[in-house]
Amino acid sequence: MSLEKCHLVDLQRISDARGHIGVVECNQHIPFIVKRVYYLFGVTDGADRGSHAHKELQQLIIPLVGHFDITLDDAFHSKTFHLNNPTQGLYIAPGNWRVLKNFSPDALCMVLASENYSEADYYRHYDDFVAAVKRKKTGS
Ligand code: TYD
Numbered sequence: 713m714s715l716e717k718c719h720l721v722d723l724q725r726i727s728d729a730r731g732h733i734g735v736v737e738c739n740q741h742i743p744f745i746v747k748r749v750y751y752l753f754g755v756t757d758g759a760d761r762g763s764h765a766h767k768e769l770q771q772l773i774i775p776l777v778g779h780f781d782i783t784l785d786d787a788f789h790s791k792t793f794h795l796n797n798p799t800q801g802l803y804i805a806p807g808n809w810r811v812l813k814n815f816s817p818d819a820l821c822m823v824l825a826s827e828n829y830s831e832a833d834y835y836r837h838y839d840d841f842v843a844a845v846k847r848k849k850t851g852s
Contacts, residue, residue, distance in 0.1 A: 714807035714845075715786040721772065725799040734799045736772065736824065742803060744770045744826035751776070751822045755815040765809040765835040770826040773812075774801040778819035785809040787845040795821075809841055 721742065724735035738745050752761055762782075773782060779796035786808050793802050801824075804810060812821070827833065835841035 713786050713788055714805050715784055715789050715791060717803075717805035718784050718791075718808060719803055720793060721801045721803050723774070723799045723801060732799070734774075736774075736801070741801070742770070742772045742824065746824045746826070748825040748828050749822065750825070751820060752812070752815075753820045755780075755819055755821075757817065759815070761812040761815075761821075762810045763838075765841045766806050767833050767835070768806050768827065769833050770806060771804045772801040772824040773804065774798060774822045774824070776820040776822050778816035780815040780819050780821060781813050783811045783813070787842045807845060809835070809838060 723741055724733075724737070726733040726735065736742060736746075755761065773795065775795040776798050779794065781792055781794050782802055782804075783790055783792045784804065795802060815821075835844065
């Protein structure tokens with residue numbers, strides 16, 4: 713199941729009297745080379761983001777500021793993660809429907825992605841996603 717491949721990742725934190733540095737090293741903290749970085753900020757109060765799945769894209773989501781929840785669903789099981797630590801990210805493997813919600817007003821969510829943007833990589837409808845996962849499972 714794709715959900716089993718998703719997990720929280722402890723990133724490197726370098727701290728001294730001046731504060732902290734957070735570090736993400738490709739092929740150490742994440743199993744992909746970053747091709748794209750994007751970030752969510754100024755999320756409208758009560759708004760959700762996501763509500764889609766990706767076919768091939770791998771991502772690491774880091775709560776640089778504030779906190780939010782991410783629910784992952786691989787069409788068989790679902791799990792919710794609370795992200796509130798800027799040196800801990802959530803690795804999301806392909807084939808997981810995700811919904812990001814409960815953003816704090818100050819939330820700044822950075823996403824490291826394995827591929828450039830491609831609309832063709834999205835499942836935008838939950839029913840299509842579930843049907844594709846089940847087709848893949850039965851090999852039909
Ligand atoms: P989407 O991935 O659906 O964002 P969210 O899941 O947070 O709601 O993207 C919203 C819109 O922005 C959609 O029209 C695609 C566009 N977009 C890009 O053009 N490039 C990107 O790198 C991203 C992430 C989105």
